[in-house]
Amino acid sequence: MEAVTVGNTMKFKITSEFGAKESFRNNPHTGIDINFPNGTELQSIADGVVENVVYNHDSIGNAVFVKFSDDTTGIYAHMSSISVEKGQLIQKGDLLGLSGNTGNVVGQNGGYHLHFALKDGSTGEYINPTHYADDLISMTNKDMGIGEKLLQGYNDFADKVIESEVNFILKPIGEAIANGTNELLTMFTLYLPDMFMIVTVLTGLLICLGIKLPKTLTFYTFGLVGAVAWLANANS
Structure with missing residues (x-):
């Protein structure tokens, strides 16, 4: 202040x-x-x-x-x-x-x-x-001595510099991160049905062809879908 x-x-x-x-x-x-x-x-x-x-x-x-x-x-x-x-x-x-x-x-x-x-x-x-x-x-x-006046002037200047850094550097970065996160979650929410459909179709196709999916890959795939679903629900 x-x-x-x-x-x-x-x-x-x-x-x-x-x-x-x-x-x-x-x-x-x-x-x-x-x-x-x-x-x-x-x-x-x-x-x-x-x-x-x-x-x-x-x-x-x-x-x-x-x-x-x-x-x-x-x-x-x-x-x-x-x-x-x-x-x-x-x-x-x-x-x-x-x-x-x-x-x-x-x-x-x-x-x-x-x-x-x-x-x-x-x-x-x-x-x-x-x-x-x-x-x-x-x-x-x-009265405030010359040394105290100089120190006070320096402190006032430092406060203004810090305030400027917060307003012109840190604040825009924080807003950009927040906006980017919201856009990412919005994108996940928008394409979530398509992602479910693609995963389901691919899984069914591979099963029909008799191809066994590695358990690790299967867990990671459905874990990713579950995480996306949770994020989309949290952002809604």
């Missing part, structure tokens, strides 16, 4: 949008991913209270849940370290911890990023948190 730059900052990008359905997900994305390097300071986007703190969760790794004053809950996931405790009152801009790659992560640069999700307090459903991306990015304590 192409990274999306938000707002007026070019420091970091959204690499996976809310509701995204990438191949590695079982369900649509419940938040947004921002490509923060390891150790980026993560600050609260609003006043609130730390509703929960989890460590080493199979999916989100180390994470902080903050209940904001508007009754929504912000979830900061995959953190390398956490600086707050459950029940702690916090204000906008307070440090929650550092970004990392704990839990189940995929992607570039070792999977380091922030997964930020937002839950509605009344319904418990995930809502689109993209409008907070500018705040999340502008509050960080570091």
Whole structure:
């Protein structure tokens, strides 16, 4: 997926949008991913209270849940370290911890990023948190260095090359194989009656002439016809 730059900052990008359905997900994305390097300071986007703190969760790794004053809950996931405790009152801009790659992560640069999700307090459903991306990015304590920018540029280029290869090379090959297989099965289905008739006539003729067919040849012949019949039935 192409990274999306938000707002007026070019420091970091959204690499996976809310509701995204990438191949590695079982369900649509419940938040947004921002490509923060390891150790980026993560600050609260609003006043609130730390509703929960989890460590080493199979999916989100180390994470902080903050209940904001508007009754929504912000979830900061995959953190390398956490600086707050459950029940702690916090204000906008307070440090929650550092970004990392704990839990189940995929992607570039070792999977380091922030997964930020937002839950509605009344319904418990995930809502689109993209409008907070500018705040999340502008509050960080570091800009992307020249080395990180070069690496990011290379990774973006590599993703485009791989995507192009899949679209222009592998996809047509796969479609050609699938179409060829379907055409072959269609041909077998079309000529199956003729094949049965020819085999039956030849077998009867040879028997009338007193010619004994080798058992192996007979088995192979009727085995082939049986296989063709099965394929034709499977394709119908």
